[in-house]
Amino acid sequence: MAIVSIKGMSCPHCVASTTKALEEISGISNVKVDLEKAEASYDGDVNLDVLKEAITKIGFEVLS
16 A cells, blocks of 8 residues: 655545646556545556656645
8 A cells, every 4th residue: 555645635626636747657546546645556667756756747846
């Protein structure tokens, strides 16, 4: 399970956008997002950098 802190999310739409972006990545499962963090399980073909890239690509800052 990976947990990353996120800066810049302020509403339910932000949470939904982030959830959708992570769920679209092959190998990602059990996505849980709130206004401060995202949690997801991933298989061996995916790493933490892929999650961070997906989050920054939609306009949010990954803090950890």
